[in-house]
Amino acid sequence: xxxxxxxxxxxxxxxxxxxxxxxxxxxxxxxxxxxxxxxxxxxxxxxxxxxxxxxxxxxxxxxxxxxxxxxxxxxxxxxxxxxxxxxxxxxxxxxxxxxxxxxxxxxxxxxxxxxxxxxxxxxxxxxxxxxxxxxxxxxxxxxxxxxxxxxxxxxxxxxxxxxxxxxxxxxxxxxxxxxxxxxxxxxxxxxxxxxxxxxxxxxxxxxxxxxxxxxxxxxxxxxxxxxxxxxxxxxxxxxxxxxxxxxxxxxxxxxxxxxxxxxxxxxxxxxxxxxxxxxxxxxxxxxxxxxxxxxxxxxxxxxxxxxxxxxxxxxxxxxxxxxxxxxxxxxxxxxxxxxxxxxxxxxxxxxxxxxxxxxxxxxxxxxxxxxxxxxxxxxxxxxxxxxxxxxxxxxxxxxxxxxxxxxxxxxxxxxxxxxxxxxxxxxxxxxxxxxxxxxxxxxxxxxxxxxxxxxxxxxxxxxxxxxxxxxxxxxxxxxxxxxxxxxxxxxxxxxxxxxxxxxxxxxxxxxxxxxxxxxxxxxxxxxxxxxxxxxxxxxxxxxxxxxxxxxxxxxxxxxxxxxxxxxxxxxxxxxxxxxxxxxxxxxxxxxxxxxxxxxxxxxxxxxxxxxxxxxxxxxxxxxxxxxxxxxxxxxxxxxxxxxxxxxxxxxxxxxxxxxxxxxxxxxxxxxxxxxxxxxxxxxxxxxxxxxxxxxxxxxxxxxxxxxxxxxxxxxxxxxxxxxxxxxxxxxxxxxxxxxxxxxxxxxxxxxxxxxxxxxxxxxxxxxxx
Numbered sequence: 001x002x003x004x005x006x007x008x009x010x011x012x013x014x015x016x017x018x019x020x021x022x023x024x025x026x027x028x029x030x031x032x033x034x035x036x037x038x039x040x041x042x043x044x045x046x047x048x049x050x051x052x053x054x055x056x057x058x059x060x061x062x063x064x065x066x067x068x069x070x071x072x073x074x075x076x077x078x079x080x081x082x083x084x085x086x087x088x089x090x091x092x093x094x095x096x097x098x099x100x101x102x103x104x105x106x107x108x109x110x111x112x113x114x115x116x117x118x119x120x121x122x123x124x125x126x127x128x129x130x131x132x133x134x135x136x137x138x139x140x141x142x143x144x145x146x147x148x149x150x151x152x153x154x155x156x157x158x159x160x161x162x163x164x165x166x167x168x169x170x171x172x173x174x175x176x177x178x179x180x181x182x183x184x185x186x187x188x189x190x191x192x193x194x195x196x197x198x199x200x201x202x203x204x205x206x207x208x209x210x211x212x213x214x215x216x217x218x219x220x221x222x223x224x225x226x227x228x229x230x231x232x233x234x235x236x237x238x239x240x241x242x243x244x245x246x247x248x249x250x251x252x253x254x255x256x257x258x259x260x261x262x263x264x265x266x267x268x269x270x271x272x273x274x275x276x277x278x279x280x281x282x283x284x285x286x287x288x289x290x291x292x293x294x295x296x297x298x299x300x301x302x303x304x305x306x307x308x309x310x311x312x313x314x315x316x317x318x319x320x321x322x323x324x325x326x327x328x329x330x331x332x333x334x335x336x337x338x339x340x341x342x343x344x345x346x347x348x349x350x351x352x353x354x355x356x357x358x359x360x361x362x363x364x365x366x367x368x369x370x371x372x373x374x375x376x377x378x379x380x381x382x383x384x385x386x387x388x389x390x391x392x393x394x395x396x397x398x399x400x401x402x403x404x405x406x407x408x409x410x411x412x413x414x415x416x417x418x419x420x421x422x423x424x425x426x427x428x429x430x431x432x433x434x435x436x437x438x439x440x441x442x443x444x445x446x447x448x449x450x451x452x453x454x455x456x457x458x459x460x461x462x463x464x465x466x467x468x469x470x471x472x473x474x475x476x477x478x479x480x481x482x483x484x485x486x487x488x489x490x491x492x493x494x495x496x497x498x499x500x501x502x503x504x505x506x507x508x509x510x511x512x513x514x515x516x517x518x519x520x521x522x523x524x525x526x527x528x529x530x531x532x533x534x535x536x537x538x539x540x541x542x543x544x545x546x547x548x549x550x551x552x553x554x555x556x557x558x559x560x561x562x563x564x565x566x567x568x569x570x571x572x573x574x575x576x577x578x579x580x581x582x583x584x585x586x587x588x589x590x591x592x593x594x595x596x597x598x599x600x601x602x603x604x605x606x607x608x609x610x611x612x613x614x615x616x617x618x619x620x621x622x623x624x625x626x627x628x629x630x631x632x633x634x635x636x637x638x639x640x641x642x643x644x645x646x647x648x649x650x651x652x653x654x655x656x657x658x659x660x661x662x663x664x665x666x667x668x669x670x671x672x673x674x675x676x677x678x679x680x681x682x683x684x685x686x687x688x689x690x691x692x693x694x695x696x697x698x699x700x701x702x703x704x705x706x707x708x709x710x711x712x713x714x715x716x717x718x719x720x721x722x723x724x725x726x727x728x729x730x731x732x733x734x735x736x737x738x739x740x741x742x743x744x745x746x747x748x749x750x751x752x753x754x755x756x757x758x759x760x761x762x763x764x765x766x767x768x769x
Contacts, residue, residue, distance in 0.1 A: 087119035140177025255309035380441035453507035
């Protein structure tokens with residue numbers, strides 16, 4: 001029951017639709033749409049008769065208004081000019097006025113009249129036949145305005161522009177309105193637009209009509225890029241959504257056909273010798289399809305369904321054939337012509353499209369790696385996986401090499417997808433691909449990765465032997481080759497590290513790169529930094545087989561240390577890269593000691609471990625071997641024996657860090673790891689290391705004094721924490737005692753370390769902590 005005395009109850013009980021009874025602009029009420037209704041709204045709400053009259057008038061108004069819109073009849077009112085919006089020459093001025101003055105009502109009118117855009121196009125053609133340029137201009141302005149905001153956000157309006165009957169004619173009118181009226185000014189006819197599609201799949205007439213609509217919509221989108229498509233790719237416009245729907249409809253029809261793609265693929269695969277012209281357009285079409293599937297914001301099931309169908313149609317054998325032919329043509333052109341040719345550029349683009357297609361397929365459908373592995377098992381010499389690494393050693397341009405690198409990365413790394421993160425099959429297939437690249441196939445002399453390494457060695461030695469700098473093209477090839485080897489080293493399993501180490505050793509990769517590092521040329525700093533990054537990746541694996549590559553006086557880490565000590569300019573990229581390398585080596589030694597203690601503790605945690613897992617438990621010989629140098633420690637120990645004194649003189653902070661790590665016991669390493677969970681301890685360590693590094697780099701840091709209060713606060717926190725647990729403090733002092741004694745011994749070996757103020761401050765802070 002509604003209380004008539006309560007104004008809120010009366011208002012809430014009346015079915016008022018605000019947009020139907022008054023016009024607004026930017027959220028402000030301007031004027032009542034119907035003046036008579038406005039007068040009725042002035043009636044008093046205090047009496048029941050007035051409220052009933054208002055409700056009755058509002059309902060009558062709404063019914064009349066909706067009925068008029070549905071039937072196209074006119075409504076009375078001084079602001080209604082819909083009788084003047086019919087597409088005719090006489091109404092063109094009123095229509096132009098309505099575009100700006102009556103945006104909402106005119107938009108409704110166009111939306112409710114499905115052929116309104118077609119009527120305007122027909123009116124333009126009539127004026128064109130009578131050479132009435134004035135009214136032609138007016139029609140063009142109206143159509144351009146309908147493609148602007150807010151009309152282009154209404155699907156019913158925009159669909160009139162891209163209908164099969166009007167789309168080409170609309171584009172002609174819009175080009176005229178934008179000043180493109182002949183070839184000199186940029187006009188493109190319908191025939192020229194349709195000729196851009198070469199129909200490599202020999203599609204049916206119905207599919208060709210859909211493709212022409214898609215091309216026309218794309219041309220329309222290019223005419224108004226700022227109005228029809230937002231800058232953010234995730235925020236698609238109405239026209240973009242319409243084009244995406246057409247694309248997926250076309251691709252579904254093509255993939256559903258049992259003859260369209262298989263027939264074209266078989267025609268290329270069955271030929272012993274093929275030319276680029278025979279499959280180039282088809283390859284571009286397939287590349288566009290897979291790239292659209294990859295980048296479209298559609299449900300994953302729809303993407304997978306399309307790619308499943310495409311793979312079932314033998315797309316991978318077609319890609320293998322196209323890649324093999326393109327690489328052969330590319331190599332022949334390099335041998336016969338020193339200057340780039342059109343055939344060379346075309347072959348490079350073909351290889352790039354194949355790599356992009358493989359990347360798109362594996363990014364969306366990781367299980368497709370199974371098809372590549374089957375291909376490698378059947379024909380290891382000319383399989384797609386092997387040809388991709390061959391392309392990495394053949395191509396010359398950065399964009400092409402980048403596409404190949406992305407394809408290689410998608411094979412062995414892939415995207416992080418939650419649906420496949422817990423699928424063990426996907427991880428197994430990745431390692432099988434890596435096994436093929438690192439070990440090769442049965443009976444093969446060299447694995448595919450060996451060719452990449454030998455190419456890097458040839459380029460590096462060629463430039464060094466001639467005493468010149470690598471050219472821009474050679475530098476790009478070296479960088480992408482290093483990135484490829486680095487990617488493999490990052491994700492390869494432990495069981496494959498032995499084969500990887502043998503491949504690196506047989507190719508003499510690190511030996512050649514070490515010689516390249518010895519060249520003191522500033523122009524080579526970026527390339528040398530990439531080499532240091534590769535070395536860091538290999539060392540970070542902490543694998544025994546890979547660490548053998550860094551043993552010996554002439555190892556690449558020895559060359560890097562020599563470079564670090566002899567480099568007079570310490571504030572450059574190369575010095576930072578080398579500094580990070582040795583910081584990583586120290587961390588690896590520390591982690592190695594800490595983990596060895598964990599292994600010892602876990603092996604003796606239960607009295608039943610030795611009985612139940614005798615083959616996995618640590619024997620007495622294993623326990624005794626914990627005191628001998630480990631794999632990472634051997635490398636750092638050899639560096640300290642050779643360069644310890646020079647490090648103490650030129651790099652005291654690094655020398656102190658190396659000495660401390662070498663003299664650290666497993667118990668101390670484990671205790672230090674536990675300390676890192678303390679905020680105060682972490683703050684102390686970071687501040688002291690920052691000051692020491694800033695001093696060694698020669699930086700004039702004026703804010704060091706400002707950090708002292710922060711250091712005092714952290715010390716106070718540490719003191720409070722230690723005083724609250726006296727028993728733990730005693731144990732901690734006992735644990736730290738040998739550490740300080742060993743540090744003092746190290747100071748005796750390198751006197752420059754003891755004179756370093758940052759080292760003394762750090763020792764004091766460690767004592768307080």
